[in-house]
Amino acid sequence: MKNLIFFIMLCTFYFNCYAQDINDLNFQTMQYVINNIIIDDDYNMPHHNQSFSQSKKLMKKVYYDNQYSFYCGCKYDYKQIYGKEKTVVDVASCGYIPRKNAERGKYIEWEHVVPAHAFGNTRQCWREAICTDSKGKSFKGRKCCEKVDPVFRTMQADMYNLQPAIGELNADRSNYHYGIIDGEPREYGMCDFEVAGKIAEPKEDIRGDIARTYFYMEHTYGVRISDKQRKLFEIWDKQDPVSEWERVRANRIEKIQGNKNPFIK
Secondary structure, X not given: OHHHHHHHHHHHHHHHHOOOOHHHOOHHHHHHHHHHHOOOOOOOOOOOOOOHHHHHHHHHHHOOOOOEOOOOOOEEEEEEEOOEEEEEEEHHHOOEOOOOOOOHHHEEEXXXXXXXXXXXXXXHHHHOOOEEOOOOOEEOOHHHHHHHOHHHHHHHOOHHHEXXXXXXXXXXXXXXXXXXXXXXXXXXXXXXXXXXXXXXXXXXXXXXXXXXXXXXXXXXXXXXXXXXXXXXXXXXXHHOOOOHHHHHHHHHHHHHHOOOOOOOO
């Protein structure tokens, strides 16, 4: 009886949340949702933020008194532009000069330190076209996972993995690994951030933050870290220990999300 009630609730949930059009519904997608929502009674999601969009709004509460971008240390503030709130970068505060995309460089975006590709590519919805749009066209990837996979949405919305980054740097970093780049080519003015050969090199005083974020995502969701990356992150973790701001940030996120990052003490 319990399973029957749960199944009815699941069907109702699916229609309300996912099936915006009757053409969205197909057996393969429904089966995927069932397989990924029916879990052991003892299992609990690490947090209950509903979406990436919600988490981005909640991050404003975390950074209200420390509005600086992650990679460049630029000040930013919230402004109304054409009736919409935008997170605007103060480029004069940090010496950032856009490399190419000046328009995207005007604004802050909430960057996934561990990219969505890294925690999404193991999900069926990322690899296989199990979703259909209103025209009956099949699709896969991030949009499909956002639509049908509650585990992916939980990982994507985890606030411990979000940092405020200048939009251009977020785009240039893409889903590249972090590492060390020979020669320190500076393409963003005074901002100490480099991207070359599908590697992104961050400034030294945030490298430990990055390492501990990867360790948290591995511990919490089983996101894989290669042996090479692990060795690098273990070095970064020691060289750049937890700062007071990192503790404050973690405490604020814990109050909102309800779970701890055990790597920040």
